[in-house]
Structure formats: C-alpha cells, structure tokens
Amino acid sequence: MDGKEPAAAEHGLSHLVHDARVVVCLGPGGVGKTTSAAAIAVAAALAGRRVAVLTVDPAARLKDALELPRDPGRLHRVPLPEDAPGTLDAILLDAKGLFDGLVRRLSPSPALAERVLANPVYRNVAGAFAGSDAYMALEQLLDIVHGEDFDLVVVDTPPASHALELFDAPERILALLNSRALEYLGEPVRILGGASSRLARTLLSAVLSGLERMTGLSLLRDVSTLATDFGVVSPEFKKRAQAIRDLLRAPDTRYVLLAAPDPHGATDVLAFAAEVDRAGVAIDAVIVNRVLQDGLATRRSAHGIDTRPASDDGTSPHAVRRWPSHLARNLVACARDLATLRAAQQEIIDRLRGGLAAIDGGGRRGAPAERVWVLLPALSPAPTSLDGVVALARALEVGRPRSTTAA
Amino acid sequence: MAAPRLVIVTGKGGVGKTTVAAGVARAAVAARRRALLVEIATPGKLASVLDVPALAAEPRVVAEGLAAVALDEGRALEELVHGLMPLRLLSRRLLSSETFRVVAAAVPGILQAALLAQVVSWLEERDRRGRPRYDVVVLDSPASGHSVPLLATPRTLSGLATVGPLGEVMRRTSRWLGDPELTRALVVAIPEDWAVAEAVELYESLRDGLAIPVGRPLLNAVFPRRFSRTEEALLEEAEAGHTVDPELLASGRYFVERRRAALAHGKVLREETRARPLELPFLFARGMTWDDLDPIADAIAPALA
Numbered sequence: 001m002d003g004k005e006p007a008a009a010e011h012g013l014s015h016l017v018h019d020a021r022v023v024v025c026l027g028p029g030g031v032g033k034t035t036s037a038a039a040i041a042v043a044a045a046l047a048g049r050r051v052a053v054l055t056v057d058p059a060a061r062l063k064d065a066l067e068l069p070r071d072p073g074r075l076h077r078v079p080l081p082e083d084a085p086g087t088l089d090a091i092l093l094d095a096k097g098l099f100d101g102l103v104r105r106l107s108p109s110p111a112l113a114e115r116v117l118a119n120p121v122y123r124n125v126a127g128a129f130a131g132s133d134a135y136m137a138l139e140q141l142l143d144i145v146h147g148e149d150f151d152l153v154v155v156d157t158p159p160a161s162h163a164l165e166l167f168d169a170p171e172r173i174l175a176l177l178n179s180r181a182l183e184y185l186g187e188p189v190r191i192l193g194g195a196s197s198r199l200a201r202t203l204l205s206a207v208l209s210g211l212e213r214m215t216g217l218s219l220l221r222d223v224s225t226l227a228t229d230f231g232v233v234s235p236e237f238k239k240r241a242q243a244i245r246d247l248l249r250a251p252d253t254r255y256v257l258l259a260a261p262d263p264h265g266a267t268d269v270l271a272f273a274a275e276v277d278r279a280g281v282a283i284d285a286v287i288v289n290r291v292l293q294d295g296l297a298t299r300r301s302a303h304g305i306d307t308r309p310a311s312d313d314g315t316s317p318h319a320v321r322r323w324p325s326h327l328a329r330n331l332v333a334c335a336r337d338l339a340t341l342r343a344a345q346q347e348i349i350d351r352l353r354g355g356l357a358a359i360d361g362g363g364r365r366g367a368p369a370e371r372v373w374v375l376l377p378a379l380s381p382a383p384t385s386l387d388g389v390v391a392l393a394r395a396l397e398v399g400r401p402r403s404t405t406a407a
Numbered sequence: 408m409a410a411p412r413l414v415i416v417t418g419k420g421g422v423g424k425t426t427v428a429a430g431v432a433r434a435a436v437a438a439r440r441r442a443l444l445v446e447i448a449t450p451g452k453l454a455s456v457l458d459v460p461a462l463a464a465e466p467r468v469v470a471e472g473l474a475a476v477a478l479d480e481g482r483a484l485e486e487l488v489h490g491l492m493p494l495r496l497l498s499r500r501l502l503s504s505e506t507f508r509v510v511a512a513a514v515p516g517i518l519q520a521a522l523l524a525q526v527v528s529w530l531e532e533r534d535r536r537g538r539p540r541y542d543v544v545v546l547d548s549p550a551s552g553h554s555v556p557l558l559a560t561p562r563t564l565s566g567l568a569t570v571g572p573l574g575e576v577m578r579r580t581s582r583w584l585g586d587p588e589l590t591r592a593l594v595v596a597i598p599e600d601w602a603v604a605e606a607v608e609l610y611e612s613l614r615d616g617l618a619i620p621v622g623r624p625l626l627n628a629v630f631p632r633r634f635s636r637t638e639e640a641l642l643e644e645a646e647a648g649h650t651v652d653p654e655l656l657a658s659g660r661y662f663v664e665r666r667r668a669a670l671a672h673g674k675v676l677r678e679e680t681r682a683r684p685l686e687l688p689f690l691f692a693r694g695m696t697w698d699d700l701d702p703i704a705d706a707i708a709p710a711l712a
C-alpha cells in the first residue's frame with residue numbers, strides 16, 4: 001500500500017445510486033450527513049429507482065425542502081419534479097416511539113407490553129439495551145427493508161462519536177440477551193457470583209436497597225419485574241438483532257463517509273473510519289464537505305500575488321490605481337488567508353486519503369481503488385428547496401461541484 | 408459579575424466546541440487563573456487541539472497554569488460507588504461485575520450524576536494553602552443531544568434522591584449549576600443554518616428549561632471584516648481581468664460573502680435568543696497549538712467577564 005488513493009472523482013456516486021440496496025451515511029457530527037443522505041436518495045429517485053430515506057435530525061430548511069411532515073416515524077411521499085421516473089419516500093426517525101412500538105409488536109400479549117412500557121426502569125433499561133438512537137435507526141431500517149417495497153433505502157445515522165455505537169448495537173443486544181444478565185436482573189443477589197455466604201448477601205441487599213433509598217425508586221422490584229417480562233420478548237429481539245447484523249454486512253449495503261476538512265476533524269474521521277473497518281465493512285465513498293472551491297487563492301496566490309490588474313487585454317492598470325491602496329492590500333490579505341486555508345485543507349484531505357488507505361484491510365472489499373472521493377465546495381449553502389437538493393444530488397452523482405452542474 | 412468558576416461549552420457537533428473550550432481556558436490562564444480543561448465527549452480531540460500527548464483520567468498539568476483531564480464514565484461511576492459504599496472491598500467486587508453495570512445503568516441518570524460529581528469534586532478541590540486548586544474548570548461538553556440530559560440530571564434526580572449520599576451530591580451539583588456567580592454555560596454556533604437553529608434551541612432549554620446561567624451566544628468561525636460598504640460595492644462592480652486580477656477579486660468577494668452569511672446568522676441568533684452574540688474569528692492556519700489560541704481567547708474574554 002503506498003498510502004495514496006487514486007483521485008477517482010469522475011464518476012461520483014453513480015454506482016451507489018444505481019446499484020446499492022442500502023446506503024448508510026456515516027461520520028462525526030456537523031459534516032453534512034443528513035443533507036447528503038437526502039441528496040443521494042433524490043439522485044436515485046431521479047435515476048428511476050423507488051427510494052426511501054430515513055433521516056434523523058434534519059435542519060428546518062431541509063425538512064421544508066423535502067416537505068417532511070411534522071409527525072416522525074411514518075413514511076411520507078416526497079413530491080419530486082413531474083418528470084422524475086422514480087419515487088422518494090422520507091421518514092423521520094422516532095426512536096422513542098419505535099422502541100415502544102417494537103415492544104408492543106413483539107410481546108405475546110398486549111397486557112405484557114403495557115406492563116413493560118409502564119415500568120419506571122424500562123426507559124433506562126431500554127437505553128442500556130439499545131445503546132443509542134443508532135440502534136433504533138437500524139431497527140427502523142430493518143422495518144423498511146423487510147416491510148416495504150423499495151429498491152434502495154438511504155440511512156442518515158444519528159450523531160455519534162463512535163462508529164461502534166452503530167455496528168456494535170446488534171452485537172451488544174445479542175450478547176446481553178444471550179448472557180445470563182437478564183436472569184441476574186431477576187434476582188439481583190446473584191450478581192455476586194459465588195458469593196453465597198450470608199454475610200455477602202446481607203451486605204449486597206443493604207447496598208442495593210441503599211441505592212433504592214438514594215434514588216427513591218423501588219429499583220429491585222421494578223428491575224426484576226422488567227427482567228421477567230422482557231425475558232419473554234427477548235427471543236424476538238434476538239432474531240431482529242441477527243437480521244440487522246446481516247443487513248449491515250450484506251454486499252449491496254454500501255457506506256458513505258462524510259468528512260469536513262477542519263483542523264481537528266481528520267482525527268475524528270480517521271478514528272471513525274478505523275472503527276468502521278474493524279466492524280468488517282468497507283467505506284465505498286467519501287464526501288468531503290466545505291472544501292474551498294477552485295478559482296480562489298491557488299498556488300500562485302500563495303507564492304506572492306501580483307496586485308496589478310491583468311494586462312493581457314491591453315488595458316492599463318488605471319482602474320486599480322483609482323482604488324484606495326488599502327483596498328488592494330486587503331484583497332491581497334484575503335487571498336493569502338485563503339491560500340493558507342487551502343493548503344491546510346489539502347493537508348487534511350491528504351491525511352484522510354493516506355489514513356484511509358492505511359486503515360483498509362479488514363474491510364469486506366477493502367479495495368481503495370474502487371473508492372470514490374467527492375469534494376463539495378465551501379460556499380454551497382444548505383439546500384433550501386427541492387431544486388437545491390436536486391442540484392446537490394446531481395453534483396454527488398457525477399462527482400463535480402454544484403457550481404458546474406447546477407444551472 | 409465575577410468570572411465564573413465553571414464554564415460549560417456546548418453546541419452541536421462540528422461547531423468547534425473543543426477549540427472554543429481550549430480558548431476559554433487560554434483566556435483564563437492569560438488572566439492568571441489556574442484552569443482545568445475537562446473532556447467528556449470525543450477522546451483524543453482535546454489533546455489534538457492542545458497539541459499534547461493523550462490525556463489521562465486524572466488531571467495533569469499540560470501547560471503553564473493549565474491542567475487537562477479526559478473524564479471517563481466508568482471511572483466516574485467507580486468513584487461515585489466508592490464514595491457511597493462503606494466497604495471498599497465490596498464496592499470493588501460489585502464494580503467488577505458486568506451485571507452490576509447493567510443494573511447501575513438502569514438507575515436513571517446515575518452515569519450523568521457520576522460525571523457531574525467528578526466535576527464538582529475538582530471544583531471543590533483545594534491546594535495546600537486552602538485555595539481552590541483550579542480557579543476555573545472548563546467543560547468541553549458532549550454535543551447538544553447529550554449535554555441537556557447531562558445538565559438536567561440534578562433536576563431529574565433531586566425529585567427522587569432526596570435522602571442519602573447521592574442526594575447530597577446532587578444538591579451540591581445543583582448549587583453549582585444554578586449559581587450565576589459560579590457557573591456559565593456557553594452555547595457555540597457557526598454561521599450555518601443547522602448550527603444556529605440548534606444553538607437557539609439549546610440556549611432556550613438551558614436558560615428557560617434548566618435555569619442554568621447562560622452567557623452570550625458564541626458565533627464561531629466568523630470571517631474578518633476587510634471591506635467597507637463602499638469597497639464592497641466596488642468589488643461587486645469590478646470586472647474581473649479588466650481592472651483587477653481575477654483571483655484576487657474572487658478572494659475578496661468570497662470574504663464579503665462569508666462575512667454577509669455570518670452577519671445574517673448572527674442576526675438570527677440575536678433575535679431568537681435576545682442576547683448579543685459574540686463573534687469568534689475563523690482560524691485559517693493549519694496546525695494549531697495551545698499558543699495559537701490567542702485570537703479565540705481574546706475574542707471570548709467578554710463572555711467570561
């Protein structure tokens with residue numbers, strides 16, 4: 001591995017848009033996951049596919065652009081341009097409602113479900129089981145993939161500082177359900193393993209009831225009731241966790257990593273990518289957002305700027321002389337700052353390329369040559385209308401900045 | 408108002424919270440106050456911003472007047488349980504049990520309580536002369552989705568934990584978080600829709616929902632103003648290639664555009680929070696170290712006065 005990745009930006013994300021069955025957008029917070037997920041979904045719908053996009057935390061304007069309804073947790077048809085050959089449905093993740101819904105659906109009786117839902121410890125135990133909203137996003141994904149008839153589902157993942165929150169979620173739930181933890185919860189004194197002496201039991205009971213007193217919860221009773229009740233539901237959860245695990249590693253599930261060329265962002269992104277690799281999947285495309293666009297502060301600017309006007313058309317530099325001299329100086333300062341920024345961004349992008357190439361290995365395909373890089377310009381405002389999302393969609397598909405594709 | 412002893416830096420992911428938190432610490436150190444920087448969210452980030460080796464779970468001096476620590480959930484829970492249990496041997500035994508962790512995690516807010524209790528213990532730590540060991544503790548708090556539940560913990564628990572040591576810990580934490588003389592939360596945004604919307608929501612839920620003293624909102628990564636109105640007009644009218652180098656012109660226009668975006672977002676922030684945002688400069692340089700944080704520290708000083 002030479003630590004370099006080929007700059008294969010020519011074909012953009014078109015292969016994902018056309019072939020994938022699931023596209024997962026990954027990355028640390030604030031890098032444009034939600035917007036990119038929406039754009040990829042729109043691109044696929046414009047290419048004739050029946051698409052669903054699961055979005056987690058859209059900004060108000062994106063919500064408006066996709067005409068997302070206020071009620072989360074339900075698929076909603078997005079009005080595409082008339083001539084669009086495909087369809088697009090969007091759904092806003094409702095983690096709270098989803099888990100409650102699952103408990104209801106998987107419980108053998110409504111009474112049991114209601115008892116679980118009413119348990120004061122349920123929400124927190126549910127949190128411990130689920131790990132995070134990430135798991136809920138995956139449950140929702142599974143529902144859509146299995147329950148509905150779509151060619152492609154695009155997933156925007158919840159803000160997480162660790163990719164593992166996503167990939168470990170099914171494993172964690174499986175491990176927990178397979179372990180004896182639930183039994184122990186049913187009879188907390190067994191926590192102390194071999195400690196069967198009366199003294200140990202007495203002490204432990206004292207501690208746990210102390211914990212109850214401190215929190216004001218009837219913790220022991222609630223936990224053990226919940227454990228018993230949840231034990232009934234858990235085989236169904238096991239099945240689903242296994243299905244999610246398989247779906248995440250299916251060959252037509254593709255991964256897009258979002259990044260921003262911020263000074264300390266590369267550390268985040270590479271740590272994220274390493275975790276993704278350890279989870280055994282490959283990153284198929286990288287979108288670097290907020291890159292300074294061309295036509296500003298190139299190498300020439302960095303190495304001394306000619307403040308005189310260009311004279312290739314024969315005009316004399318009078319015009320600029322009529323400008324106040326500090327204006328010319330300030331223009332030069334702007335170009336210098338941008339040149340510094342461009343160099344810094346380039347360094348970070350190089351670090352990302354090198355870092356990703358070095359990480360590759362355990363991944364499913366692990367073939368960096370196939371990986372696509374798309375650099376999006378810094379000044380592209382967040383899409384505020386469907387047209388804006390469509391323009392971004394076309395830019396992502398062909399892998400060129402919007403300025404050259406959006407008319 | 409006195410300079411706060413606890414500064415909580417928060418905002419949506421990607422707005423530069425860690426850099427801002429480091430800037431707050433830099434400003435404190437410049438005012439000859441001893442600072443402790445606490446990282447909760449993303450391990451490694453603070454060390455990268457400060458350009459120092461990885462942080463430990465114990466506060467360590469990383470620069471003159473500055474200590475830093477990476478707060479660890481498991482460790483904090485351990486400390487809490489040790490503090491609450493009479494027998495060290497038993498608490499250790501209990502903590503080594505995976506199942507206990509599950510049970511403990513089922514106690515609403517216990518992890519958050521443990522994190523806050525650690526922070527308070529550092530705030531109340533004294534040196535040999537009996538003065539606070541740290542004049543200011545700066546929290547690089549997790550992204551907004553996690554920081555509201557974290558800061559709400561004393562409230563959530565105070566209704567429940569009225570007796571016992573945990574109740575006492577939460578009451579102490581509440582006293583810190585609610586006192587405008589002691590605590591200030593700083594909400595960070597950058598000039599982008601999503602960041603500003605989130606900052607407004609966060610600002611309101613901290614100030615109105617949790618009654619935590621909130622400082623002026625911070626608008627981070629703002630391009631400097633380089634041109635007057637007249638000059639901006641001149642730049643707009645100028646014809647590239649004809650009167651000025653096209654690249655220079657484009658650079659100037661880019662600054663004007665970014666500046667305008669910042670103004671527009673600053674206005675939204677001001678109108679929605681009814682507080683005057685403080686602009687923090689965009690940093691163009693590539694590698695940054697503790698010593699390069701002065702521009703941020705200088706700009707942030709008014710929010711700490």
